[in-house]
Amino acid sequence: MKTVFVVNPKAGKKRNIDNIISTICQAAEKHQKDIETYITKAAGDGERFVREYCKTNGKARFIACGGDGTLNEVVNGAYGTLGAEVGVMPLGTGNDFCRNFPHQQLFTNAEAQLFGEATPCDIIEYKTEYAGVNIKRYGVNMFNIGFDCNVADMTAKMKQKPLISGSLAYFLSILTILVKKRGANLIIELNGVEKHRGPLLLNSIANGCFCGGGIKSNPTAKVQDGVMDVNIIYNISRLNFLSKLPFYMKGT
Structure with missing residues (x-):
């Protein structure tokens, strides 16, 4: 299943997005993983992209690279697509959802995101x-x-x-x-x-x-x-x- 990184360039204090994408691509190339990156253009664009991607290509693993707002967009875009998975690479200032899990350092590790195992989660x-x-x-x-x-x-x-x-x-x-x-x-x-x-x-x-x-x-x-x-x-x-x-x- 393809891994799609949805990157919010305005997350946090506007981190160096080029470096983040470079790290992701290097990890994918090292392990010969099929990935795609998408840089959001405005509020709501991440949700639109994920929803349209699912309609066209079906399920994928979507990694929200940003804060809790970016994660919310990706969740709403992917919800309803059978087999779709959502992960998060916390680049925001709050990153509250990640705090519910152990080994939080793995969330910012590109290789861990590529090989991480999906687990069920409740939703509101x-x-x-x-x-x-x-x-x-x-x-x-x-x-x-x-x-x-x-x-x-x-x-x-x-x-x-x-x-x-x-x-x-x-x-x-x-x-x-x-x-x-x-x-x-x-x-x-x-x-x-x-x-x-x-x-x-x-x-x-x-x-x-x-x-x-x-x-x-x-x-x-x-x-x-x-x-x-x-x-x-x-x-x-x-x-x-x-x-x-x-x-x-x-x-x-």
Whole structure:
């Protein structure tokens, strides 16, 4: 089965993509592996490429070379193609999904990506409506609503600034959004039973443990246990939230 590396040139702090592709090609040539590389051109292009590739060529092993956003695009592009495999070479600033696995150094090893064995993983399906259009998408790590979602959006902007990345960007975003005290009004049902109705600070549905560049917000989540972990934090005061923030970030 062909291995296709989908490379996001803007991942992280805009790493040297030529060097990364050269390393991948050298590993493939050394082991006489059939590969293809594709450099994404804009947001959403990775998903489009993978989906069209599957329609034309069928299954392949797709390696998302970028951050969690690139991985999400590749997952959505490959989903539904029988036998397709998805891997990730973490080049972003957060790389939270990879943190759920041991031997994380192998994810950045091109040879390991060529010879790695695929393993089943749970997936989150979510549906929404936008501009009158029903949308269904998939995720492998975590789905956030409310405060955490606001923070994730702010974190992406923070990471574009010099010397700010990972957990620092996440922490600064928390402080920024906390001043505005944004959250959400939700009705939450779990297995058909209503658990909450009204305002809350945040809600996350987690397949993996980590978000925001290493924040262990859902410490008991496992990507292969067949269940999603649901985290609900009610509309508590700023002071109360700040006092609990270190425990939330460490997963304790």
